[in-house]
Amino acid sequence: MEPKRELSSVDLAALATELSRYEGAKLDKAYIYDEDLLRLKLRDFDRGRIELLIEVGEYKQAHVADPKRVPDAPGRPPEFAMMLRGRIESADLVSVEQYEFDRILVFEFERPDQNTTLVVELFGDGNVAVLDENGEVVRSMETVRLKSRTVAPGSQYEFPQSRLNPLEVDYDTLEARMEQSDTDVVRTIATQLNLGGFWGEELCQRAGIEKAMAIDDAGEAEYRAIHRELESLSEALKSGQFDPRIYVEPDSDEATEEESDQPLTAREKVVDVSPVALEERADLPSRAFDSFNPALEEYFYRLKEQQRREEEGAGRERPDFEAEIEKEKRIIEQQEQAIEGFEEEAEHLRRKAELCYERYDLIDEMLSTIQEAREAGTSWADIQETLEAGAEQGVPAAEAVVDIDGAEGTVTVDVDNERITLHALTGVEKNADRLYREAKRVEGKKEGAHEAIEDTRERLEAVKQRREAWEEEPEPEPEPEEGEHEEIDWLARENIPVRQPEHWYEEFRWFRTSDGYLVIGGRNADQNEDLVKKYLDKHDRFFHTQAHGGPVTILKASAPSEPSSPVDWPDSSLEEAAQFAVAYSSVWKDGRGAGDAYMVEPDQVSKTPESGEYLEKGGFAIRGDREYFRDMACRVAVGITCEDETRVIGGPPSAIVPKAETTITLEPGKFAQNDAAVKCYREFKSRFADESFVRKIASADKIQEFLPPGGSDLQGV
Template sequence: MATDKGMSGLDLAALTAEVQSLLPLWVGKIYQYDNTSFGFRFNGEDKARHLFFIEIGRRAHRVPALPPAPKNPSGYSMYLRKYLDGGKILSVTQKSIERVIIFEIGKGGGTLNLIIELFDEGNLIVTDEDFVIQNALKKRRFREREIVSGEMYEIEGVNLADLTREAFEEILRSQERDLVRAIAVGLMFGGVMAEELCLRAGVEKAFPTQYLNDEILSRLYDAYRNIILDARSGSNPIIDTTGCWPFPLIGSDKPVSYPTFSDALAAYYPLPKMEEKEEAKKVVLSREERIRRQQEGAILKFEERIRDSERAAELIYEHYPDIQQLIDILKSASEKISWQEIARVIKSSDHQAAKMIVSVNPADASVVVDLGMKVTISVQKSVEGNVGVYYDQMKKFRSKREGAIRAMNRPPPKQREKAAIPKRQKPKWYHRFRWFETSDGVLVIGGRDADQNEELVKKYMEGGDTFVHADVHGGSVVIVKGKTERMDEVAQFAASYSNFWKGGYGSGDVYAAAPGQVSKTPESGEFVARGAFVIRGERTYYRNAPLAIAVGVVTEPGVAVIGGPVAAIEKKAKHMVRIAPGTFEPNDIAKKVVRMLRDHLPATDAKVLRSILSTEAVAAFIPAGGSDIIEES
């Protein structure tokens, strides 16, 4: 019954009986090796040790040895250790004949259930004694059930491993199909074991269930009971050419016997070689080989997506009437009630259309339906429109596949000589202020706050300088260190780093004065705040200076971020970004500017560029208030 795909419900019936016979047991070490594999050490009486390996979604059984313990325990294994380590295993049971094992564990006066699911993708779930979920390896929400903390784990239902004669007959007759399929599906026996039951009962597997009489049903029921008993007794487990079985089948080919079913399973499923995985990680591949492997993986992924999309489109057409009915019902319902209410109604409905639905996505008015594979259906589209979505996906993935194939066939680029590593520009004394150099080479400095405004005037303003300020309350004190023909650039600088920018203005007036006109002495009865000054005498005005700044990167004489008036930065930086008053916060704009500049700059040296062209460096040139990017160049 155990095959490469995994163990069956009858296999777990045999395994459960085997472990139950070893009780009492206590939980010892717990390990998690990867996303699906766990190891447990169970301690028995007289210092007996039993090692248990779980590969969720596939198999669970005792093994002679566990893989080496991982160096760093996972979060979920630490959780299991905290709540299960040292606990006594009170019972080991199976849910019906499903691929679910339940370990009932007593610890600290309470009881927990460790539930191992081997169907679909598998799961490892911890519940309290009332089967309320406490934690799960994989949190899942389905139409039929929810595997999240606080939800009830459904344990009730018909026990298909212990049916009465009447219940057995009712299940077979309700299938309305040939006998072997009725047994495989209705009793969850699977195809091979369903054929075994027919052989033991001496009934043709194609026999129609509607013609079953009492005599045939009695033979079938006896065969059913014997198969269950053989599985639970663990009598002579074998491996033959078709798989691993808890007992010999009629006509088994070249069977090899084992003392216990776990021994057979351990031989059939060799443990994954975790140490080889670790060694594989140490192999250093060339850049070209890494790229080639990535491209091969991408091509396989695209081909799988193409097949899935094509199959989904075919399934929608095959179920055209059902899908059309589903769309009509849900579209009509969504006009009257919310999608959240629709989801609740579907969960409790027995309607044929509702049974198809696996999950509901209120955000985009769609549902996932099970048509043999999970297919998303948009209620806002027609049947043909939904098919068209999958055909579009096919086209997209085909195009990506062709691109990956072309990239693989492209000859590797010639190795270029390593470019000289650019040097960082040496810091200057004025770099802690706002600053720029005019197009004719004159240094201009501005204060970032009131303290720097005071410092610039008291410490750095000299007789040949020019004092400049925006004609608005609140702004940088700007000092022009010498004579320049580009006062338009200075005016733009002063206007941009003022409250004109905060106010969202497009332009503003700026005035200039000589150093001798600037004073901290107020008129009688007035007060001059820190960072503010009194200007006496005539001022020179520059009207309607446009608000805009640019941020760029220079590489000569060293790599550095610069910012200031557009004309001044444009002359020095090969690539820059223009900014004007707008809506985005300074830090957000700084991040955008960094991304845009990095896209254009040559990758001369990653470390130098990463350390210099940073959000912090760019933010130093962004005015306070909202900003927008005008364009890049």
């Protein structure tokens, strides 16, 4: 049995109930780990320190954690974490809610100077969005631009389309939704009641209904039983009267339910966690907990330990079959939801067509009035004024008109609380026929979606078969240690170990030239000051762009702790340092393709201005002759290294491309720095088989550190 890696909507309903007990706590710090783990450290008057962990990557979950199991604070906080701290440090947590019945948690924080909303999306690729008081996105981990919704900085946050909440459904609505189906009971519950496959089966078990029963054979008795179980589940989730359980695969065939109150052992493999006891898991041993949060913490801690042991103990790289399986399951769920949407849309269109005939006289009068006016040469604006006047006089046909669009030749009417857009210059019959045809076209989409589901189910079965075949293969003999170094295809490797030591120069902009020399540059005026005062040694070289507004750039002859000695600088290193100085300057911001830079020796750089002049912070006086580098190209490359160290690197393409496993070259362009970083991140994820490796070492924030300020375009992507 595959273990659960994502919390369900039922889980989140219970979690929101428990997390609401921490309302009133004050936020101390926010941390980000590996682009997908958010840690919120809070203080509560009664409970003391509270550690809330939220994951939106491979695992999608949230829980309050024991401080002993919280990861150490990361070294340098990414930009997202710094922004979050600036908005919610010392803020009060005033509410925690689940959005409708979706896999979304909404945290509200209040502070005297500003209020902030944190929206955690635990579905799809996962996301965390930070909103201001007006619901506008300040920043999000992932930028989402879909036809149905947008989540991007500066835009109004859009929740996914509302769907039925089964925990609040009344009996009449439940009965109506069930009778719209043409499949079996369990699939009807899963789709029509928005509960998903597992809880569809669980509800059938609790209600004592055969899940494979055709919906045509079900009636009021079955519907009442389902509704009773839903009401019981809803009451438990809202009141917090839980029976939290972790379910495990039995150690042996002799494992019995008598063991259910025993603590977990290291041998047991966890497979599920739930806020309530599950009928569908009744054949598995379970471990009980006093509340849901500790159960969640223990479950995901054990689950990750299981995965770590499997990865360390494997003699060969195991493909991530589970991720593929979960992906195909998500696709099936989305396709089933799409079918439900097509059915609702088609039914809605048919209802509009029927209303055209039910209110034939009213609609015909309104359309005839418009058609006669147009034939007489009356403008659309005048027609609208006439109808507005008629509405004020109580003329029913005029009162029904909501809007007229002269450019499209349409009129929108409100008939029996239903808004219908009609072609103003055609009759009632033709409008109704058009709506019927549109309903038929939408229903046609449903057939295609059913075929797509079957294709997805075949892919899902194929993945499961590949997993079984892989597990049955014998372990390969280990390769001999001696001999030539084997070339590794890092892009195709399923599991890449992370090796990322920290270096003193990482707070600055940096790269190593193609000859191996370190180049460092300032990110701001303060760093420009520090570089000259603390890190510019007598055998180094100082570079700066000829244009105003650029980083202090130093080509280092040695590390700060090493003795400095003269260097016979290769031309390639000098040119790369000059190109670096140009690329990260205002030349890039201005969208120019090239610029000039100059080089001087350290003793030519001074903080003392000429008489009568003034030096701004981060500025320096240069005395003596300068060596110029003309028309240096505004190009940078960002890449990922896998040998020796695993990290993002960036700088002049001639220095970066040979060292990285894969690279992307950028030039001045239209995409903002953050958007360009996200595009690079997604492109890198698509190139590596081990997507989790990219998330860990090459997040969008880490890539952004190597991008020049200003707009960029990605070459060849």
